Amino acid sequence: MPVQPAKRVAARPVVRPAAVADDVAGVPCPACGTANQSGRRFCRRCATPLSPTAKPDPLPWWRTVWPFRRRVRASSGRGVRLLVILVVVAALCVGGFLLLPAGRALFEDTRDKLSKAKSVTPANIEASAEFPRHPAKNTTDDLNNRYWGAPGEGASVTYTFRKPFRLVDLIITNGASASPEEYARQGRALQLDLEVTTPDGTEHTKKLTLSDKPGPQTIPIGISNAKTVRLVLRSATSLTPGRHLALAEVEFFQRS
Numbered sequence: 001m002p003v004q005p006a007k008r009v010a011a012r013p014v015v016r017p018a019a020v021a022d023d024v025a026g027v028p029c030p031a032c033g034t035a036n037q038s039g040r041r042f043c044r045r046c047a048t049p050l051s052p053t054a055k056p057d058p059l060p061w062w063r064t065v066w067p068f069r070r071r072v073r074a075s076s077g078r079g080v081r082l083l084v085i086l087v088v089v090a091a092l093c094v095g096g097f098l099l100l101p102a103g104r105a106l107f108e109d110t111r112d113k114l115s116k117a118k119s120v121t122p123a124n125i126e127a128s129a130e131f132p133r134h135p136a137k138n139t140t141d142d143l144n145n146r147y148w149g150a151p152g153e154g155a156s157v158t159y160t161f162r163k164p165f166r167l168v169d170l171i172i173t174n175g176a177s178a179s180p181e182e183y184a185r186q187g188r189a190l191q192l193d194l195e196v197t198t199p200d201g202t203e204h205t206k207k208l209t210l211s212d213k214p215g216p217q218t219i220p221i222g223i224s225n226a227k228t229v230r231l232v233l234r235s236a237t238s239l240t241p242g243r244h245l246a247l248a249e250v251e252f253f254q255r256s
Contacts, residue, residue, distance in 0.1 A: 109222055112168050117253035122159035122229075129155050131244060139250040144178040144216075147246040152239060153189070156232040157247075164199055165254040167226040170219045173249035174210050183214035186246035187239035193232035198225040212237060216249070 026036045027050060029043035036044055043050060127136035127148065134149030136157045148157060172192070175183040192208040204223050211217060229252065233245050 105222075108166070108224065112166075112220075112222055112255060116256045117168050118256040120161065120165055120252050120254045122252065123162045124160040125157065126160075127155070127157040134244075134246070139247055142249075144173050144248045145182065147176045147186070147248040149186070150233055150245040150247070152245060153233055153236045155245065156230055157250075158228060158230045159250070159252070160228045161226065161252075164225040164227050167196060167221045167223045167229065167252060168255050169253040170194075170208070170221055171216045171249070171251040171253070172208075172210060172219065172247070173214075173216045174212075174246075175214055175248060176246040177248055178214050178216070180214050184238070185243075187236050187243045188212060189233035189236055189245050189247065191235040193230075193234060194221070195230040195232070196221075196223045196226045197228045197230075199227050200225075216251075 026038050026040070028035055029046060029048055029050065031048040032043065032046045034043055034045040036050060040050060042048065122140060125136050125140065127150070129151050130136050131149035131151075134147055136148045138146040139148045139157065140159075150157075175188045176186040177183055188210075190210050190212055192210065194206040194208050196204040196206075198204075202225075206221070206223075208219055231247075231250065233247070236245055239245060
């Protein structure tokens with residue numbers, strides 16, 4: 001049967017190895033030791049670079065710490081960046097020095113909120129005036145149906161403690177008792193002047209406002225190194241003839 005002619009295939013090229021003289025004078029290859037002619041960039045046998053780039057000098061130790069770890073070019077703003085960092089550090093130091101009292105107060109208040117409060121009992125109690133059956137020591141007897149009876153506004157009671165402590169909170173039970181009936185039978189002081197004295201004689205004053213209702217009232221204080229605490233009765237209410245100002249209980253709490 002007749003058939004079509006086959007497709008012509010081109011002949012494969014014949015590779016002829018180039019003759020290279022072995023007595024070439026030049027720089028030897030650092031990898032295989034083969035001599036290479038001058039001007040070559042790679043070895044004629046193993047293709048190893050004949051002129052590798054020089055390694056940069058190691059950075060000084062102070063350049064290996066952030067933010068100086070990155071190598072920078074000349075005139076790239078390194079001096080300006082360093083100056084800005086120094087200015088920021090100086091500003092932080094000055095701000096911390098100026099705001100130190102506020103920062104310390106914030107730190108102590110945070111510790112007060114995170115820690116538990118513990119009751120502390122005064123070692124001595126003295127009142128400027130008191131009725132015979134209603135002494136000032138009744139304010140620390142843990143009984144809210146006995147009270148300190150004072151003749152009127154301006155009367156004060158001073159509590160002295162054995163050692164200084166951080167006064168965190170005050171719990172005050174105003175009036176003659178926590179019972180509503182007994183509470184209304186005597187006068188009450190709706191404001192108190194708080195005077196806290198430290199061992200070095202520094203005095204901290206604070207005005208406390210009380211609600212005209214029976215029961216304990218918690219007042220945050222936050223004063224450190226309290227040695228003596230003085231309460232002065234102010235803003236009397238229901239103080240009619242035959243009645244006196246009553247203060248049932250005063251409780252002091254320190255940071256545990």
